[in-house]
Amino acid sequence: MKESALILANGLFDSVFAKTTHGLLRGPSRYEILGVVDPDYAGEDAGHILDGRNRGIPFYSSVSEALAHQTPTHCIIGVATVGGVLPDSLRVDLLTAASAGLQLVNGLHQLLSDDDELVSLAKGGIIDLRKPRPTSELQFWSGEILLVPAPRIAVLGMDCAIGKRTTAMILREGLREQGVRSEVIYTGQTGWLQGLKYGFVFDATLNDFVSGELERAIVECYREERPEVILLEGQSALRNPAGPAGPELICSARAAGVILQHAPARLHFEGFEDLDCRIPSLSEELELIRLLGSEVWGISLFTHGLDDAQSLQVATELETQHEIPVVRPLEEGGERLVHIIRQRLPS
Amino acid sequence: MKESALILANGLFDSVFAKTTHGLLRGPSRYEILGVVDPDYAGEDAGHILDGRNRGIPFYSSVSEALAHQTPTHCIIGVATVGGVLPDSLRVDLLTAASAGLQLVNGLHQLLSDDDELVSLAKGGIIDLRKPRPTSELQFWSGEILLVPAPRIAVLGMDCAIGKRTTAMILREGLREQGVRSEVIYTGQTGWLQGLKYGFVFDATLNDFVSGELERAIVECYREERPEVILLEGQSALRNPAGPAGPELICSARAAGVILQHAPARLHFEGFEDLDCRIPSLSEELELIRLLGSEVWGISLFTHGLDDAQSLQVATELETQHEIPVVRPLEEGGERLVHIIRQRLPS
Numbered sequence: 001m002k003e004s005a006l007i008l009a010n011g012l013f014d015s016v017f018a019k020t021t022h023g024l025l026r027g028p029s030r031y032e033i034l035g036v037v038d039p040d041y042a043g044e045d046a047g048h049i050l051d052g053r054n055r056g057i058p059f060y061s062s063v064s065e066a067l068a069h070q071t072p073t074h075c076i077i078g079v080a081t082v083g084g085v086l087p088d089s090l091r092v093d094l095l096t097a098a099s100a101g102l103q104l105v106n107g108l109h110q111l112l113s114d115d116d117e118l119v120s121l122a123k124g125g126i127i128d129l130r131k132p133r134p135t136s137e138l139q140f141w142s143g144e145i146l147l148v149p150a151p152r153i154a155v156l157g158m159d160c161a162i163g164k165r166t167t168a169m170i171l172r173e174g175l176r177e178q179g180v181r182s183e184v185i186y187t188g189q190t191g192w193l194q195g196l197k198y199g200f201v202f203d204a205t206l207n208d209f210v211s212g213e214l215e216r217a218i219v220e221c222y223r224e225e226r227p228e229v230i231l232l233e234g235q236s237a238l239r240n241p242a243g244p245a246g247p248e249l250i251c252s253a254r255a256a257g258v259i260l261q262h263a264p265a266r267l268h269f270e271g272f273e274d275l276d277c278r279i280p281s282l283s284e285e286l287e288l289i290r291l292l293g294s295e296v297w298g299i300s301l302f303t304h305g306l307d308d309a310q311s312l313q314v315a316t317e318l319e320t321q322h323e324i325p326v327v328r329p330l331e332e333g334g335e336r337l338v339h340i341i342r343q344r345l346p347s
Numbered sequence: 348m349k350e351s352a353l354i355l356a357n358g359l360f361d362s363v364f365a366k367t368t369h370g371l372l373r374g375p376s377r378y379e380i381l382g383v384v385d386p387d388y389a390g391e392d393a394g395h396i397l398d399g400r401n402r403g404i405p406f407y408s409s410v411s412e413a414l415a416h417q418t419p420t421h422c423i424i425g426v427a428t429v430g431g432v433l434p435d436s437l438r439v440d441l442l443t444a445a446s447a448g449l450q451l452v453n454g455l456h457q458l459l460s461d462d463d464e465l466v467s468l469a470k471g472g473i474i475d476l477r478k479p480r481p482t483s484e485l486q487f488w489s490g491e492i493l494l495v496p497a498p499r500i501a502v503l504g505m506d507c508a509i510g511k512r513t514t515a516m517i518l519r520e521g522l523r524e525q526g527v528r529s530e531v532i533y534t535g536q537t538g539w540l541q542g543l544k545y546g547f548v549f550d551a552t553l554n555d556f557v558s559g560e561l562e563r564a565i566v567e568c569y570r571e572e573r574p575e576v577i578l579l580e581g582q583s584a585l586r587n588p589a590g591p592a593g594p595e596l597i598c599s600a601r602a603a604g605v606i607l608q609h610a611p612a613r614l615h616f617e618g619f620e621d622l623d624c625r626i627p628s629l630s631e632e633l634e635l636i637r638l639l640g641s642e643v644w645g646i647s648l649f650t651h652g653l654d655d656a657q658s659l660q661v662a663t664e665l666e667t668q669h670e671i672p673v674v675r676p677l678e679e680g681g682e683r684l685v686h687i688i689r690q691r692l693p694s
Contacts, residue, residue, distance in 0.1 A: 082553070108623070109482045109555065132479065132553055135431070135456045139587040143622040203555035206479055208431070208456065210554055210588045239639060240599075242488040243558045244594035252588045275490040280640070288638045291631050292586060 005031035005105070006066050007078035010036050013049065013059075016161035016270060018109060020190040021078030023165060025050050025057065030195040035060050036078070037093060041332040051330070059101065061062040061108065063096040067257040073124070075102040076193065080161075084109025087339030091118075098122035105129065107189030109204065129189035130250055138209035139218035141252055145215045148222045150232075153248040153341060154294065157261035158279050160242075160270045163302040164261050166191060167329050168231045168339070169238060171259070174334030175229055175341065182229040185217050191233055197221075201247065202235045212250035218253055234261075239280055240269055250292040257297040258289050259337065259342055264314045296342040299326045352378035353413050353450070354425035355440050360385040360396065360406075363617060366456060370402065370427030370512060371614075372397050377542040379683035381417040382407050383425070384440060384547060386658030399676070410443040422449040422472070423540065427508075431477065432455025436466075450477065452671075454536030456551065462507035473609035476536035477551035485556035486598055492562045495569045495577075501641065502597040503581040505626050507617045510649040511608050512537060514676050514684070515578045517605070522576055529576040532564050538580055549582045549592065558599035565600055576688065583637055586627055587616055597639040603669075604644040604691055605636050605682065611661045612652030633669060634648065638681040645687040646673045 009021040023032055025046055037047040037234035039061040045056030062068035063075070075097035086108055089229060094206065095118065101122035106112045111128045113119060119126065155168045168184045174183040180259055186192055186199030198221035200213040218230055233255055236245040249255050258262055269277045286296050299318060311328055319326040327336045356368040358382065359477035371380055372393055383393040386408040394402030411421070422444035428434060428584045431453055442465065443452055450471035458475045460466060466473065471513045477573045502515045522529040532538055533546030544576055545568035547560040565577055583592040598600050609629055616624045633643050646665060650658035658675055666673040 068397070083486075109553075111482065113481070130482075132482070135458070135477075135479070140431075143588070143619060143624065146622060203553070205554055206456075206550070207552055207554050207557055208550035209591055211588065238594065239598045241490070241558065241598045243555055246553070246587065246596045247591035247594065248523075251586045251591045272490060275493060279488065284638050288635065291635045291638070294626070323543070 002032045003030075003074055004034050004072045005073040005074035005104070006025045006034055006063065006070065006097070007036045007076045008063070008090055009036050009078045009089075010089055010093065011038060011040055012079045013041060017079050017081065019161050020076075020080060020193065022050055023190045024053060024076070024078065024193060026166065027104050028169070028194050029124075031074050031076070033057050034072045034138055035066045037061070037066055051293050062204070063093045064099075067100055068098075070103060074105055076092070076105040077107060081108065084094065086110045094118060095121060098124070103127065103194070107193070129192055132204050132206065135206060135209070138206060139212040139216045140169055140209060142216050143212040144219050145254060146216060146250070150222055150227050150230050151256040151258060151345065152218065152230045152232055152253050153257045154234055154246070154248075154253070154255035155231040155259045155261065156246050156249065156289070158282065158285060159240065159263060159266060162261045162263050163330070164234045164265075167259060168233045168263060170329045170334040171193065171231055171337050171341065173194050174338035177292050177293065178338060178342070180229060180342070181225070181227045183194055183221050183225055183227040183232060184231045185212070185214070185221060187226050187233045197307065199233070202242070211248050214253050215246055229345065237269070237279075238285065241277055242269065242272065247292055250289065250294045256293045257301050258294050259298050260289070260296045261300050261302055261320075263302040263304060264311070264318075265272060282318070286324070296324055297344055298337060299324055300337065301328045303328055303331065350377075350421055351381050351451070352421035352423050353381055353417065353419045353444070354383045354423045355410070355437055356383050357387045357434075357440065358385060358387055359426045360388060364426050364428065366508050367423075367427060367540065369397055370537045371423070371425065373403060373513065375516070375541050377540055378421050378423070382413045384408070384410055384413055386681065387409045387636050390510065400543060401519050410440045410447075414443075414447055419449060419488045421452055423452040424454060434455045442468060443464060445471070450474065452540070454540070455672065474525055474593040476539055477548050479551050479553065482553060482556070485553060485564045486559040487556040488562050489611045491601070492601060493564060493565050497569055497577050498601050498692065499565065499576050499577045499579055499596075500598070500606060500644070501579040501581055501593070501602035501606050502606045502608065503596065503636070503685070504584055504595050506610060506613060506634060507586065507628065509608045509610050509613075510647065510677070511581045514606060514608060514647050515580045516541065517676045517681040518578055518684050518688065521685035525685060525689070527576060527689070528572070528574045530572055530574040530576060531565050531578045531580060532561070532568060534580045534582050541663060542660055546580070550590070558595050561595055562598050567652065584616070584626075585632065588624055589616065589619065592605065594639055597641045602641045604688075605641050606645050606647050607615045607636070607643045608647050609665075610649040610651060610666075611658070612650075629665070630669070633671070643671055644691055645672055645684060647684065648673065648675045650675055650678065
């Protein structure tokens, strides 16, 4: 029997901070999702609010209310916060869930296993997805990746919370539907929650071992699954001041190509709208990726803030300007993306 | 009284793996250095072997021999290893030093405090410079750096072990000699060993907090010292496959300018000579740094493998080719470097 879960999105469902919740609703998910806690939408269907497609997963106003209707085995924190700190409001819900015997699943940096009250209450146990692994368990980059023949394709983005993981999952499904064996290497806690088998939590890894852990995940994945394509979930952005990332996927994992997520309506790096932190230009990003040693095969739009006509127009303009295919995977599905990848693969 | 130390460089003195030892001999050093253990050079003067300048610091064949002549308070591991693992040969010397009551100072990832035998013997204690700090003590990037008016200058490099820290220290001294208040932010354990006050160990920090810890160090440094120039010690290289680094110094610390260390005679990334891991081109690196948001003000040569005439010729050629000043700080001293910086500073 598949384990089941309640997701906490307390008051943040309609924001990029709930991207973990969104990903689990969209699926796949390691757990069967029985409900989402967010008082703003109590009584509504979570899928409907997400993208207009009912999924039979209700919103509840609190954990108590949810437990009156459902019997989940797990309680997942479905929101990310800047710096990964646990908000007080969430902690109250966690105490209720812990008391009810649910296993708590936490993707924040702040570890629930450091919280004595939660630990003593949580008879069901705690999974801290971002608990740092000790140095002795981490692997340094060795160059073994150079022997993996399956091409790696990195899904990078111009910012955080811009659809990188979602696009990687759409691509995997699309490739598989066409009979191309493909795997996604997760680099964030949500990927693990979605049931991905190979990967590591990039931002909770000691810096010196990020490249080695990425290499290890890819090498293991190739050895066990023999995929024809390996998709790499990117993190952050190459020039995000709060934590630039991406060169590891190009220089250490040797990504042959890049699918670049871009949000045309977003001007500032997520979470830093009040500062002088504008997202730099797309043209520069393409050149930066080229200099790092890879190539953008396709641009994938995160269309939040644009209506359908607007996003279609932007896609057309960008395609003309950069001479690179521009897709809108959530609107169009993954077919064109898959086509872009297949055109580039060795036959 | 200044504490004193013996450095272990066992058999690696004449390699880039002993760059910590070299830095401490060149100075400054948090501890007075009484001797260097390396049987290859027993009886010789360490400074003489380093750069032809006697410093009255002898080589010893073993810790036992050293302790027959000296009474240090500390024993420093003066070598780095790929992946930061402790070689067995070093462990024998550490056991002797621990038994003699010396405090052990370790910059390797492998923690001496995890070694039960060493812990029980080391009555003098253990300092593990790369012991990861827990998440709760780490700071996320906030943008506070934008309020620091002192310009940051990043000393980056085309590879590891190429003179970044040394050049930063030479620059600091040169600027201070001319009355310019300047500080170096350390990002590696050797910087701490050299007595630097502000910084953090970049590669032993959880990835998500690297930018925030860098910001914290700079903000603290500015608040307490009011420097006119803040030099940032770079780590690794922008495209080093074993662990690319550098965008943090440009995008998160907002380095106004870059001094770029280059080793003309080195073709492959250090430690990966047997793999297809050639150091990419200098022209690309200059463009990469520009796209990341900074500018190379000067190129600084690590001339290992070239004689004086050769390195001078290379410097002249590179200067003509790139239209950027090229200096050889170990040969010339820091004057020209200081001049380059001063020309660019707001008056």
